[in-house]
Amino acid sequence: MITTEIDNLAKKVKSDFPFFTNNPDTIYLDSGATSLKPQIVIDAIVKYYEVYSANIHRGVYKASMDATEIYESTRSVIKNFVGADDDYEVIYLRNTTEAMNLLAFTLNKTKNQLAKNYQAWQNGFEKGDVILITESEHHSNIVPWQMIADEKGLEIVFVPILQNGELSQNAFAEIKEKLKNRCVKVVSLSQVSNVTGIIHNLEPFRTFAREKGAVFIVDGAQAVCHHKINLNEIDADAFAFSGHKMLGPTGTGVLLAKKGLLDNLPPFLGGGDMILDVTKTATTYNKIPHKFEAGTPDIAGVFGLRAAIEYLDRIGMDNILNWEKELLKYGMKKLDEIGVHVFGPSLSDLDRVEKAGVLSFNIPGIHPHDVGTILDEHNVCIRAGHHCCQLLMQAWNTSATNRASFYLYNDFSDIDKLVDSIGYVKKIFKK
Ligand code: PLP
Numbered sequence: 081m082i083t084t085e086i087d088n089l090a091k092k093v094k095s096d097f098p099f100f101t102n103n104p105d106t107i108y109l110d111s112g113a114t115s116l117k118p119q120i121v122i123d124a125i126v127k128y129y130e131v132y133s134a135n136i137h138r139g140v141y142k143a144s145m146d147a148t149e150i151y152e153s154t155r156s157v158i159k160n161f162v163g164a165d166d167d168y169e170v171i172y173l174r175n176t177t178e179a180m181n182l183l184a185f186t187l188n189k190t191k192n193q194l195a196k197n198y199q200a201w202q203n204g205f206e207k208g209d210v211i212l213i214t215e216s217e218h219h220s221n222i223v224p225w226q227m228i229a230d231e232k233g234l235e236i237v238f239v240p241i242l243q244n245g246e247l248s249q250n251a252f253a254e255i256k257e258k259l260k261n262r263c264v265k266v267v268s269l270s271q272v273s274n275v276t277g278i279i280h281n282l283e284p285f286r287t288f289a290r291e292k293g294a295v296f297i298v299d300g301a302q303a304v305c306h307h308k309i310n311l312n313e314i315d316a317d318a319f320a321f322s323g324h325k326m327l328g329p330t331g332t333g334v335l336l337a338k339k340g341l342l343d344n345l346p347p348f349l350g351g352g353d354m355i356l357d358v359t360k361t362a363t364t365y366n367k368i369p370h371k372f373e374a375g376t377p378d379i380a381g382v383f384g385l386r387a388a389i390e391y392l393d394r395i396g397m398d399n400i401l402n403w404e405k406e407l408l409k410y411g412m413k414k415l416d417e418i419g420v421h422v423f424g425p426s427l428s429d430l431d432r433v434e435k436a437g438v439l440s441f442n443i444p445g446i447h448p449h450d451v452g453t454i455l456d457e458h459n460v461c462i463r464a465g466h467h468c469c470q471l472l473m474q475a476w477n478t479s480a481t482n483r484a485s486f487y488l489y490n491d492f493s494d495i496d497k498l499v500d501s502i503g504y505v506k507k508i509f510k511k
Contacts, residue, residue, distance in 0.1 A: 089403040090491035107460045112485030114324045124387035128380040154386040163310035171372045175333035176301040177220040179320030184224035186345040193344040199293030207233035210264040214239040219468040245276035245424040268297035276424030277438030306436035308397040328388035332381035342368045349374040404437030407486045414499045437486030448480040458501040
């Protein structure tokens, strides 16, 4: 059942998620790690296997051609969902991590092919070139760059965060000044932090990338699930997300990138489907997007991803974000009342800072893993750890936090249960 009203969205959608039928007493507050899946997504995956089952692109028979049609037309569904026009191409991958690796490793192989569109790229990566990212990045937007930086002698420059998790605009201004005469080849950051939920303003980063003639990359893993994306406005050269955080199946990810970039990058993986012609001595590559999609893809996953997008579209991304904001305010007030420290923007910051439904918190004197384990005994699922954001943890001088992340199927009673369980933890530890 689907509604466009935010008035208790959870009540209206909860029955769409079979997880709750199978786990009626579970409070699921870990959608930042992966979301639950509605029945129609599961049905779409099953339907592929039951009705089509054939491989795509290769068959000259009906089942294969029909599967190919759905698989291929889903690219337009994705583009509509994120507001991307025909400048963008959709590449199907496994997840955001694979997209970031594809970008890092193919850029690393590039020489001067990008020079026409990106003036920093008169040559490939050279010793001393700069990659600009931020302290609030997920490891998937740090480690691939470090891997190539080591090889080529590149410098990774990190825009620091303020104590509340916002990116420091003053520090960014100083960095820009310091980099005045440096070759910045890549600017890459996440739109929404998986630890603070802050929806970052991307505009200053895009402007800087354009000034420098750099490639501008956005990690949209926590963005597409929580709010409406307008990729034409973001104007990223490349934008990546994972299906599993937005009600879709695991193993599905998307890289949306400008044709002017993709056309000039070498392939990432070699094999079937990504070729036009193979001889003993050479291979001619297929056109984009196929050049970047070697081998049999997760066809059923794409069917499921399409169903997830159609479901989210019917509910409305604005309704989802508004509902999360209600939960967020309620949760922040409640945690404050019981003396739990919430990382990231304060309640008063929320007038100014856009934030999705993610709450990272610590109970002074109690390790997050102990909190997570005891909450599990109360059927409350939260995340405890560094959330693949160790730089952020270091900036906060901690090794781990607890994280409760909300989505459309959570409601105020879930937060009450979280708060009651935390109260119990505090009692056990006498805090
Ligand atoms: N970027 C952000 C902001 C994330 O939160 C995550 C996952 O938590 C990722 C990237 C990586 O996503 P995946 O594990 O699906 O590749």
